[in-house]
Amino acid sequence: MSQPEIPPEIWHLILKAQRHKLPTRSDLANVCSVSRLFDTLATPLLYRSVILCRMSNDWSLFPDDFEATERPKHFEDLYFGLFYRLLDDRNEVLRAFVREMTFKLQGTKEDISRAWDKLRPPQDLLAGLVRKLPNLEAVYFIGELPISDALVDAFLAHQKFPKLYLKHEEGLIQREICAPFVPEVCISVDTTAPVPTPNRELRPWEQEFKPQRLALHEIFAAYPKLEDLSVSINLLRGGCVIDYSPDSAEIVPLSIPDKFTFPPLKNLSLSGYHITDEEKPLWKQRFPWGELESLTLGVQTHNGVLESATGNVHNLKNFQITSYTRHTASNSSPELDLFLSSFNSLESLTAKGLVPSLNSVMNHSNLKHLCLHAIEETDQERKTLNLEEIEDLDLHCPNLTNLELDINPNGTWPKTSMEALATKFGNLRELIIHVGLGISIAMKNAQKGFPLTKAFKSVLTEEIARSSAKRFLECRGPSNLTKITLKTGEDLRWFPQWHPGYADAEEECSRIFEIDARLGQDGEIILKELDSTRASILRRLGSPNGAFNRTFLGKSPTRISTAPRVFQASSFSTSST
Numbered sequence: 001m002s003q004p005e006i007p008p009e010i011w012h013l014i015l016k017a018q019r020h021k022l023p024t025r026s027d028l029a030n031v032c033s034v035s036r037l038f039d040t041l042a043t044p045l046l047y048r049s050v051i052l053c054r055m056s057n058d059w060s061l062f063p064d065d066f067e068a069t070e071r072p073k074h075f076e077d078l079y080f081g082l083f084y085r086l087l088d089d090r091n092e093v094l095r096a097f098v099r100e101m102t103f104k105l106q107g108t109k110e111d112i113s114r115a116w117d118k119l120r121p122p123q124d125l126l127a128g129l130v131r132k133l134p135n136l137e138a139v140y141f142i143g144e145l146p147i148s149d150a151l152v153d154a155f156l157a158h159q160k161f162p163k164l165y166l167k168h169e170e171g172l173i174q175r176e177i178c179a180p181f182v183p184e185v186c187i188s189v190d191t192t193a194p195v196p197t198p199n200r201e202l203r204p205w206e207q208e209f210k211p212q213r214l215a216l217h218e219i220f221a222a223y224p225k226l227e228d229l230s231v232s233i234n235l236l237r238g239g240c241v242i243d244y245s246p247d248s249a250e251i252v253p254l255s256i257p258d259k260f261t262f263p264p265l266k267n268l269s270l271s272g273y274h275i276t277d278e279e280k281p282l283w284k285q286r287f288p289w290g291e292l293e294s295l296t297l298g299v300q301t302h303n304g305v306l307e308s309a310t311g312n313v314h315n316l317k318n319f320q321i322t323s324y325t326r327h328t329a330s331n332s333s334p335e336l337d338l339f340l341s342s343f344n345s346l347e348s349l350t351a352k353g354l355v356p357s358l359n360s361v362m363n364h365s366n367l368k369h370l371c372l373h374a375i376e377e378t379d380q381e382r383k384t385l386n387l388e389e390i391e392d393l394d395l396h397c398p399n400l401t402n403l404e405l406d407i408n409p410n411g412t413w414p415k416t417s418m419e420a421l422a423t424k425f426g427n428l429r430e431l432i433i434h435v436g437l438g439i440s441i442a443m444k445n446a447q448k449g450f451p452l453t454k455a456f457k458s459v460l461t462e463e464i465a466r467s468s469a470k471r472f473l474e475c476r477g478p479s480n481l482t483k484i485t486l487k488t489g490e491d492l493r494w495f496p497q498w499h500p501g502y503a504d505a506e507e508e509c510s511r512i513f514e515i516d517a518r519l520g521q522d523g524e525i526i527l528k529e530l531d532s533t534r535a536s537i538l539r540r541l542g543s544p545n546g547a548f549n550r551t552f553l554g555k556s557p558t559r560i561s562t563a564p565r566v567f568q569a570s571s572f573s574t575s576s577t
Helices: 008-018 025-032 036-048 073-087 089-097 109-119 125-132 149-157 216-222 280-285 305-309 334-341 358-362 387-396 415-423 439-446 452-457 462-476 501-508 533-542
Strands: 049-053 100-104 138-142 163-169 184-190 213-215 228-234 250-252 267-271 294-297 318-322 348-352 369-373 402-407 430-435 483-487 512-516 526-530
Touching (some): 036 049, 049 073, 073 089, 073 125, 109 125, 184 213, 213 216, 294 305, 305 334, 334 358, 358 387, 402 415, 415 462, 439 452, 452 501, 462 483, 462 512, 462 526
Parallel strands (some): 049 100, 100 138, 138 163, 163 184, 184 228, 228 267, 318 348, 348 369, 369 402, 402 430
Antiparallel strands (some): 512 526
């Protein structure tokens, strides 16, 4: 019996629903090659969000790509192959599909220099493309983007008022512009970047060295509609031989005129930004802390930020603070406690490395997500919540749905604490427990000849994860809980030179077990082990697309045809996208 034929309209809905579930864009591209019908239906979805980056592998091969066997002189333009396809006036239909563009400037310095030459005047190709895409809504640029006057004019004149998201700048762009179409800026400044040798002859693709510079008032003036600002300043010096030469970057203190209007910031992230005594009055009295909904601090130090924000925050919903180093013997900070006690609007709080007091946390009764994680040290055992503190947390924060806490087994799991976690927090849906390895105790035993690796590996095994999860779920009974995660290891460690032995052993023994809180048939535990950070890196390096895998070298270029791929207007309906 033949199957009923599915109308094209239904296939369109199916592909539209599945486009975000396909593992890669290559899979969506492969759908286009199944049949003419699928090509017609899937191509608009494929072009809806366009990623422009250095081409690798062979996901966009077409029959006309094999007309040459040697790399032609225009091979460098392959970086912009899809870019040129959209610029070609014969592809007007394709242009109508595009809603988003993402630029990822990858490759060697020579590749990126070529890309710059095409994006900035006199070629200014990005400005030209923005003008040619009638339905463009957003452009995401990962890398340095030279914002020319032509590009500003193209965005301002566009009928759809598209947004430009600057995702990874490096403090090199001069901002003598006004770009109200930019809602997000992420800036990374490296104060330890080496200064090149004076009078050295530049290579053809190299730009003249310009020291990195950060002046927040210039950012605020250039982007008056800015809603999301992320600033990361690298202050850490490390390596086999540490370079103590003067900082190469210039960090300019905040300076604004009396009638200056700040942009409508909602999200602020600062890492390594220190507020000087000179600019503290401006940060305390004029910065729009009261409008922020999200504040992220760290992982590097941020002197003066909490002090300036205390008493000025009113509507903050999300706060995250991380730190490599221990500030006090108890991993707590009076400055952090004062800040959290000055308002009560948080719904999400993440504190890693620097942990606030429980009293300041319980001031926020509307919390739905809470993470309190202290870093294990070699000289003392880290502090964890006891039975009474867990009960107090449940009483004062009854809406918690996601909770991440530390425990220290020290040979046996703390029964009273685990039972308290199992019987409290009625709305909990996900629980993450960071299991301590007992580093301080293991270090003492190591002096007696007991290997660190052997001690760490025995703390959390699959058998221990299964048995502890089973006891926990039996104690809890039916509930809304869907997932439990047990993990060891630490991502928040940084050393200027060589890792000490305990850190290497800790990294080697990192384990992550994810347990489905809904028991399987016959009450068995459904458990899977996830990759730790170390295992994930090793797996990627060994994959066919890994950073050190060179099996694709020597292949012919992905697309070497001079003719762009052209689609006929009669094949597509732009109204269905």
